[in-house]
Amino acid sequence: MNEQTTATNTAQTVEAYSAPARFLHWLTVVLVAILIPVGLTMNYRGNTLNIWDDTTNQLYSWHKLIGFVLLWVILLRIAYRVFRGSPPPEPTLEPWQRMGSQVVHYAMYALLLLMPILGWVGVSLYPALDIFGWFSLPALTEPNQELANRVLGAHKALAFILLALIIGHVGMALFHHFGRKDNVLWRMLTSVGRR
Numbered sequence: 001m002n003e004q005t006t007a008t009n010t011a012q013t014v015e016a017y018s019a020p021a022r023f024l025h026w027l028t029v030v031l032v033a034i035l036i037p038v039g040l041t042m043n044y045r046g047n048t049l050n051i052w053d054d055t056t057n058q059l060y061s062w063h064k065l066i067g068f069v070l071l072w073v074i075l076l077r078i079a080y081r082v083f084r085g086s087p088p089p090e091p092t093l094e095p096w097q098r099m100g101s102q103v104v105h106y107a108m109y110a111l112l113l114l115m116p117i118l119g120w121v122g123v124s125l126y127p128a129l130d131i132f133g134w135f136s137l138p139a140l141t142e143p144n145q146e147l148a149n150r151v152l153g154a155h156k157a158l159a160f161i162l163l164a165l166i167i168g169h170v171g172m173a174l175f176h177h178f179g180r181k182d183n184v185l186w187r188m189l190t191s192v193g194r195r
Contacts (some may be wrong), residue, residue, distance in 0.1 A: 018187050034066055036163060039159060067119050074112045091169055092183075126143065
């Protein structure tokens, strides 16, 4: 009887993420889901196939524009988390799972912040700041194509690390949702727990 009451109480105290936190999370998901395939396609067309046509230029402009927007979304997410905090971890998680989750989350935050900055520095060094011929991003540094190649190479390498973390993150969220049937994913989908 006590175990049943404890389980009910625990279930009732599961706290979901706030609506702004959920919105910023899913906005980040959408932006990254666009950025990665656009980035891979533009890189393949431009650097592998050596096709520098209007389509390639459009892809580069989309990548720069969305990456620039992502930078500000991530800064807003970090500020929101610092000032508003986040709900306590899912009560059913083991300590090692909580620690692993924190490491992955902080790594993703760091990469999501670092990658747009590296991209912006890289296109400043190149320089290739124009977006659709509408406007140009402000230059962060003087042109230096040799350094630009290294910075953009690091940007590309980190994209693959971020992709691996995202795949692991999504895999674990789905495992918790369908396998363990806990509230790990549910807390990011709705304002109330599933139990």
